[in-house]
Amino acid sequence: MENLERLDPKLLGQLRHFRQEHVLRFYDVLPKDSRERLLEQLKKLDFTAIDELYRTARRKAAVPRRISPLAAIDWDAYSKEEQAQFAETGWELLRQGKIGALVVAGGQGSRLGHDGPKGTYDIGLPSGKSLFQLQAERLLRLSRLSGRSLPWYIMTSPDNHRETERFFKNYGYFGYPEDEVILFQQADLPALDMEGRLLLAEKDELRLAPSGNGEVFTSMKRTGALDDLKRRGIRWLFYYNVDNALIKIADPLFLGVVASFGHPIATKAVDKASPDEKVGTLCLQDGRPAVVEYTDIPEELKYERDATGRLAYGLGSISIHLFRTDFIERYADTPIPYHAAHKKISFFDDQGSLHAPAQPNAYKFERFIFDYFPLAEAMTVLKMRREDEFAPVKNKEGEDSPATARRLVLEQHRRWLLQAGVPSRELEGREAEISPLLSYAGEGLTPEALGQMGLSP
Ligand SMILES: CC(=O)N[C@H]1[C@@H](OP(=O)(O)OP(=O)(O)OC[C@H]2O[C@@H](n3ccc(=O)[nH]c3=O)[C@H](O)[C@@H]2O)O[C@H](CO)[C@@H](O)[C@@H]1O
Numbered sequence: 028m029e030n031l032e033r034l035d036p037k038l039l040g041q042l043r044h045f046r047q048e049h050v051l052r053f054y055d056v057l058p059k060d061s062r063e064r065l066l067e068q069l070k071k072l073d074f075t076a077i078d079e080l081y082r083t084a085r086r087k088a089a090v091p092r093r094i095s096p097l098a099a100i101d102w103d104a105y106s107k108e109e110q111a112q113f114a115e116t117g118w119e120l121l122r123q124g125k126i127g128a129l130v131v132a133g134g135q136g137s138r139l140g141h142d143g144p145k146g147t148y149d150i151g152l153p154s155g156k157s158l159f160q161l162q163a164e165r166l167l168r169l170s171r172l173s174g175r176s177l178p179w180y181i182m183t184s185p186d187n188h189r190e191t192e193r194f195f196k197n198y199g200y201f202g203y204p205e206d207e208v209i210l211f212q213q214a215d216l217p218a219l220d221m222e223g224r225l226l227l228a229e230k231d232e233l234r235l236a237p238s239g240n241g242e243v244f245t246s247m248k249r250t251g252a253l254d255d256l257k258r259r260g261i262r263w264l265f266y267y268n269v270d271n272a273l274i275k276i277a278d279p280l281f282l283g284v285v286a287s288f289g290h291p292i293a294t295k296a297v298d299k300a301s302p303d304e305k306v307g308t309l310c311l312q313d314g315r316p317a318v319v320e321y322t323d324i325p326e327e328l329k330y331e332r333d334a335t336g337r338l339a340y341g342l343g344s345i346s347i348h349l350f351r352t353d354f355i356e357r358y359a360d361t362p363i364p365y366h367a368a369h370k371k372i373s374f375f376d377d378q379g380s381l382h383a384p385a386q387p388n389a390y391k392f393e394r395f396i397f398d399y400f401p402l403a404e405a406m407t408v409l410k411m412r413r414e415d416e417f418a419p420v421k422n423k424e425g426e427d428s429p430a431t432a433r434r435l436v437l438e439q440h441r442r443w444l445l446q447a448g449v450p451s452r453e454l455e456g457r458e459a460e461i462s463p464l465l466s467y468a469g470e471g472l473t474p475e476a477l478g479q480m481g482l483s484p
Pocket residue numbers: 131132133134135145182184213237238239240267268269270305306307308318320321343344345346393394395396397419421
């Protein structure tokens with residue numbers, strides 16, 4: 028007991044008050060550095076806030092908002108001239124240095140079962156490029172076309188920051204200018220069991236988890252990334268998930284449309300592949316554009332059809348958003364809600380053995396980026412063709428897996444080659460991958476470039 032007795036009385040008082048003393052179960056027998064490690068973690072906790080999180084999780088669902096369908100603008104409904112004009116506006120914004128890119132890469136990727144940051148994953152393309160490399164090279168190509176590079180903000184979490192940083196350093200940032208790559212860390216939160224008790228991951232370590240991509244603006248502010256954005260005069264920040272193998276970072280077409288409306292937020296959407304697809308649903312909530320996450324959408328809405336027979340809630344969110352910098356600045360400190368997820372989370376029990384539960388046993392808390400949407404008075408929602416926008420890598424196998432993403436990327440490249448005049452017989456039985464350094468969206472496939480790939484127009 029002697030170590031326990033020397034503990035900060037305030038901390039001990041708090042642990043007792045909030046019924047969290049069990050985290051000190053092994054404290055007395057721990058070596059000094061382990062004791063310090065645990066104390067460091069405990070000192071950072073806001074016990075009142077944690078208690079409130081638990082209460083939120085236990086409370087019955089919040090008052091349901093009035094949900095109604097949302098109509099998007101369809102990119103394909105614009106004429107060729109209009110499309111060209113939007114593209115030109117987008118390129119101009121890039122040339123003026125008004126655009127930044129932001130990838131949220133702090134998630135744990137537990138569904139994929141990859142032991143490392145998700146961006147380091149190689150989806151099995153012939154080139155063996157990782158998701159981060161594909162992204163860096165698309166940014167390089169975009170910069171080459173516009174004549175100007177753009178800052179690339181990368182949000183990591185305490186879980187994967189060091190490894191992500193090491194990866195980029197090892198690969199020389201894939202040739203992207205190092206001073207344009209800004210890594211910053213989000214925060215994490217403790218997981219709680221069904222009684223609201225903290226869990227131990229080790230005898231000297233709390234079980235923590237990254238607190239969701241909706242932490243991004245707060246984290247940018249806390250780490251100075253937001254100041255950096257302002258210093259560079261960035262007007263729009265292009266937000267995307269790390270796990271979309273087809274991501275067209277800072278797509279000029281999208282930028283052009285969004286700039287023409289000028290709303291503080293914009294998002295790209297696609298038709299859902301099926302009513303059950305695990306994507307957020309774009310809709311109106313109490314009259315404002317919003318996303319209802321796939322975990323929260325009421326069953327009856329999922330399958331509802333409109334008068335024309337189409338899914339009434341068939342507009343899927345693919346996590347490609349654009350935020351105006353002044354909106355980010357204004358709302359960075361606004362507390363958007365936490366969502367509690369009931370999960371299987373392993374923990375050290377009071378007897379000192381590690382449990383890997385077969386059933387959900389604990390809550391994890393996350394903020395979702397799209398909970399900022401209803402704060403904007405208006406928003407641009409642009410529907411795009413799915414096959415050129417979305418190849419998610421979520422699961423180890425089956426749907427939304429590395430195999431499906433790989434296929435979608437190679438199919439896109441095949442379409443580009445056919446458009447460039449390569450006869451289909453030349454592509455038979457062949458997997459032709461096009462480097463993003465050569466083409467961002469199908470351009471640049473000159474006879475010389477094709478020749479180098481062993482193809483002829
Ligand atoms: C909450 C959210 O955004 N949900 C969207 C997410 O689902 P999905 O289920 O993929 O959401 P996740 O929260 O797992 O991950 C989304 C992205 O956020 C990042 N991340 C996640 C947690 C965290 O603490 N920090 C962090 O940076 C992940 O690394 C990933 O890049 O993408 C789908 C498209 O693919 C959308 O249809 C979903 O509406």
